[in-house]
Amino acid sequence: MVKIYIVTTIVFHLSAGEIINLLPLPEETSTTGNIAELSHDKNLTSLEFANVLSAAVNSIAWIPQIIAKSIGYVPSLVNSNNNGEKVEQFVTEFKDSVHNEDAKLTIEGLLNKYNYACEVHKVITEDDYVLTLHRIPSNRSPVFLMHGILGSSDDFVIAGVESGLAYKLADLGYDVWMGNARGNKHSRKHALFNPTDERFWDFSWHEIGVYDLSAMIDYALNITQKSSLKYIGFSQGTTTFFVLLSERPEYNDKISVMIALSPVAYISRAKSPVIRLMSPGTTILSQFIKSLGFYEFLPDDSLVRILKLMICGTGPVGDILCSNIAFLTSGYDFAQLNVTNLPVIMGHIPAGSSIKQLAHYGQGLLTNDFAKFDYGEEDNILHYGVSTPPNYALENILVPIAIFYSDSDWLAHPSDVKRLYKRLNSVIDLYRIPFKKFNHLDYIIAKNVTYFVYNRVFRLLALN
Structure with missing residues (x-):
């Protein structure tokens, strides 16, 4: 050994x-x-x-060559517009705030520090995963927030008390529930398997949608004694919603409105280098990683270094941003990046995921479909009764949906979002963020996210 x-x-x-x-x-x-x-x-x-x-x-x-071929061209995180003066200011602001205690506080610690009530709830799924829910309680309508890939409930508080979505909703009087998918830092328990067991990690966002989301929604409705709730999904939080409603249409009656922030279903035009890296995924790179016994997506330093050199180059800005896989996955918007809050953001994300989640997204790059996981022809027959994975039945979704998308999103490309829009029958709002550089992570961390996104979200919630 x-x-x-x-x-x-x-x-x-x-x-x-x-x-x-x-x-x-x-x-x-x-x-x-x-x-x-x-x-x-x-x-x-x-x-x-x-x-x-x-x-x-x-x-x-062959790995570096596969990486280069897989990710193809990706935008540079650090470009010529970041001149010496800007870089110096960036580094100074970052260093001045690097000891911000919020970076080390848990979500419970953050909520308590800023005088918001916090409840922690545990939910057991049909397949025996133990999930954590965080709640800011109120007697008003419940709003359920679901995080993105590599994220957690922390996604909705890391922008700070002035901009965090959970804080803003609580200030408006909503009963705020924040979910956590299996495998992230808040939901790492199972009745039979430990996270060191490969069987613990045998899931993609399909299982998160069908089992996790259904269990958490049912739990929140039972505790609040309400018949329905409002749902806000970001990134993978939209993917899992589409999976749940496609597979279990009875949940249409349990959700009054769905806000889709950067919806990810069709992903053929995604620029994310990490997702593109997994596009040969289920047959090449992910199988190699699995052969070494890695089932949780915890990128080792060598992978981060390769991606960093290809995307960020060298220099202090790249050193800071590209040390965090979340920025390598989603990019960043320099104009909207709150540098003084960056240590807090980096202290809370990434929160963990399975390799299979990323490989499932990578599959969509190859097939140009929104389909169930591809296990190979023989195993597909065992799982689905057919040799190719079935597409999700988006026509089953009846919940009113508001879609928010942006031009510079590395995961939810406008062309893919518009294709999704055409497949859905219940869209009540299709909104393009009026800021060309608005990126994927901006939906939860941008300096002006309330102006660009949340004010419209609040109006939609009030009407539905």
């Missing part, structure tokens, strides 16, 4: 360096079996160790 660890460690260090680019692509035959056989030999000699290392390096030599 020690030998395997040493070899794996060396390989990952090599994968972050220049040497990897000098190695040829491996042949079709895998060297994984050779590595395993040699590594378990208790009498491994120096020569055999060298052979193991060589085989391991050869087995991953």
Whole structure:
């Protein structure tokens, strides 16, 4: 076991360096079996160790080339407009605020600090995951907030008391419920499996929609004794909503209105390098990662370094922003980025996800469909009764839906959003954010998010 660890460690260090680019692509035959056989030999000699290392390096030599081919062109996070003066100001503001205690406070700590009541609730799903709900209680209408990919309930408070969506809704008197999907930092328990067990991570956003969302909505309605609630989803929080209503249309009666912030269903035009990286996904890169025993998406330093060099270049701005996978996934909008609040944002995201969630999105890049997870022809027949994964039945959705989208979103491209709009039969508002650089994360962290997004959201909630 020690030998395997040493070899794996060396390989990952090599994968972050220049040497990897000098190695040829491996042949079709895998060297994984050779590595395993040699590594378990208790009498491994120096020569055999060298052979193991060589085989391991050869087995991953194709990864940087696959990365480059997969992500293709992506916008640069750091561009020529960020001149020396701006960069110096950025770094100074960041360093001045790096010790902000809010970065280390839990969501409960943040709510208590700013004098908002906070309740913590536990929900058990049909398939035995234990989920956490956070609530800012009120006697008025319940509003349910569902976070995005790599996010958590923290998404709705990290912008600060002046801009956080949960704070704003509570100030308006709403009963605010914030969900947490299985696998994020607040929902890492299961009746049978620990997060160290690969079976714990065998889920995509399909299971989050069908099992997690249904359980949390039912729980909130039971506690509040209401017949329906208002739903606000961001990013993956919209994906899971579309899954739930497509698969279990009886939930149409439990939701009075749905606000879709950066809706992600069709994803053929997504620019996100992390999602594009997973586009060969279910058959290439994700299988390689799984072969090493990684089922939770916790990108190791070598992967972050490769993406950082390709997207951010070098320099202090890139060093700060690209140290966080959330910005590599979603990009950032320099004009709307609150630099003094950046340590708080980076202290709360990413919150965790499964590789399968990202691979499921990557699948959509290849197929141009909004479909169930592709297990391969034989396993698809076992799961679905057909050789190809079925598309989600969006025609089952009857809830009034308001769609918010923007031009510079790396995940919800305007063309994909408009395609979704045409497939939905109950859209009451299609709103394009009137700021060209507005990006994916801006829906929860932009300096002027209340002006650009939330004021319209509040009007829609009041009318529905």
